[in-house]
Amino acid sequence: MAKPKNRLLLLLLVVLSISTAAVFFIRSALDSCESRRDGQAADAAAPEKDPLGFMRSKRVLLVSHELSLSGGPLLLMELAFLLRGAGAEVVWITNQKSVEINEVTYSLEHKMLNQGVQVLSAKGQEAIDASLKADLVVLNTAVAGKWLDPVLKEHVPQVLPKILWWIHEMRGHYFKLEYVKHLPFVAGAMIDSHTTAEYWKNRTRERLGIKMPQTYVVHLGNSKELMEVAEDSVARRVLREHIRESLGVRNEDLLFAIINSVSRGKGQDLFLHAFHESLQLIQDQKLQVPSIHAVVVGSDVNAQTKFEMELRSFVSNKGIQGHVHFVNKTLTVAPYLAAIDVLVQNSQARGECFGRITIEAMAFQLPVLGTAAGGTTEIVVDGTTGLLHPAGKEGVTLLAKNIVKLATHVEQRQTMGRKGYERVKERFMEHHMAERIALVLKEVIQKSKRLSHS
Incomplete structure (x- = not known):
């Protein structure tokens, strides 16, 4: 019995080492919204052995609005490690940082320091010097724009021409002039999907009266580490058994999971309504299917938010506690992807800007039930x-019917999973990102040099 246990511990340690396994990496496929919308120009380029090699010895400053386990900061960290791997000198600044010691922030900062990324205070002369010396400055998220004026002050005009502004937000409340008033004057903007890029272009013009700069679309991609776990049948089997045992479900049970931070915008409430409807449909139609379960990964047992209390009350009131499982938020989603049968991506309103978890699930050959919105x-x-x-x-009702459809059609579920995996291999891999992000960074750096000298 010792060997399986040791094997499991080893696998879990491997998964824990994946730097952003929980949410939205930046492995990206980049196309200019204006000049390379169809991606053909990028695909036509001959692959280089190290497409980011030209970044060697370049100085890059990365400015994040915060440092947490949320999508934006983790994406920027991935970029930091990619640039370090290419030999760039990378400096990190976190604008909104708690004065109290935070375990997550401490851990992430030390992960960066161990990779050779310098971590500086957001304010003071060091931050100004880093900005002026940098060949490229990446502002991460619209909110990071709040860092410019208070810190750089009279130096803002000098820095704007070398800024690549990476935007992930889809919500309307981010469209504030105090955040993005400098947006038209930077070297370029980078956005995670064509849908979001179009939304920003229209919204900034109509609501704020400003024009977007040259805009590049960043389709995210899966890391080599995640793909190694996804393609290792032994790893998947061990992780599947471990997670299912922890949830108290059988191997033959069907698991439909939503993996996002628990909030109204992510649609966990509507998913649970649909799941309840699907149970009723199965019962009313007397369908012969394995026991189905809903797994909500991204809960926060410490926060006890009003929304989460609503979710738990709904489950209790409907008497479906035996079919619904709440899992605390985690950086390591690979074990859950190995354990479930279908991913539900139920983000509401304009949907996800991209949705990193979607391509991660497809790597594990899982079909996706998603909202027809956003990325x-x-x-x-x-x-x-x-x-x-x-x-x-x-x-809700269509989602419920789709849950029943995949529960009752094993072959369709498996075929969709295989097709999803093939799509990941074709479009959403690390090497796709490396080749295309190189084109964007080259263009932005060349443009920043021209603007700086004009």
Whole structure:
């Protein structure tokens, strides 16, 4: 019995070492929204052995609005490690940082320091000097724009021409002039999906009266580490058994999981409504299917938010506690992807900007039930790699029917999973990101040099 246990511990340690296994990496496929919208120019380029090699000895400053386990900071950390791997000198600044010691922040900062990334205070002369000396400055998220004026002050005009502004937000409340007033004057903007890029272009013009700079679309991609776990049948089996045992479900049970931070915008409430409807459909139609379960990964037992209390009350009131499992938020989602049968991506309103977890699930050959909104529509091929439903309450019944459809059609579920994996291999891998991000960084750095000398 010792060997399986040791094997499991080893696998879990490997998974824990994946720097952003929980949420949204930046492995990206980049196309200019204006000059390379169809991606053909990028694909036509001959692959280089190290496409980011030209960044060797370049000085790069990365400015994050915060340092946490949320998507934006983790994406920027991935970029930091990629640039360090290419030989760049990388400096990190966190604008909104708690004065109290934070375990997560401490851990992430030391992960960066161990990779050779310098970590500086957001304010003071060191931050100004780093900005002036940098060949490239990356502002991460719209909110990071709040760092410019208070810190750089009179130096802002000198720094703007070398800024690449990486935007992930889809929510309307981020469209504030105090955040993005400098946006038209930077070297370029980088956004995670065509849908979001179009939204920002229209919204900034109509609401704020400003024009977007040259904009590049960043389709994220899976890391080599995650793919190694996804493609290792032994690892998947051991992780599957471990997680299912911890949840108290059998091997033959069907697990439909939503893996996002628990919030109304991510749609856990509507997912649970749909799941309850699916149980009723199965019962009413007397369908012969394995026991189905809903897994909500991204809970926060310490926070006890009003929304989470609503979710738990709904489950209790409907008497479906035996079918619904809440899992605390985690950096390591690979074990859950190995354990489940279907991913539900139920982000509401305009959907996910991209949705890193979607391509991670597809790497594990899982079909995806997603909202027909945002970047999900650029990842999931409806009817081929998954099934889409409308956002909002009107999507609940269709999602319920789709849950039943995949529960009752084993072959369709497996075929969609295989097709999703093939799509990941074709479009959403690390080497796709490396080749295309290199084109963007080259363009931005060349443009920043021209602007600086004009």
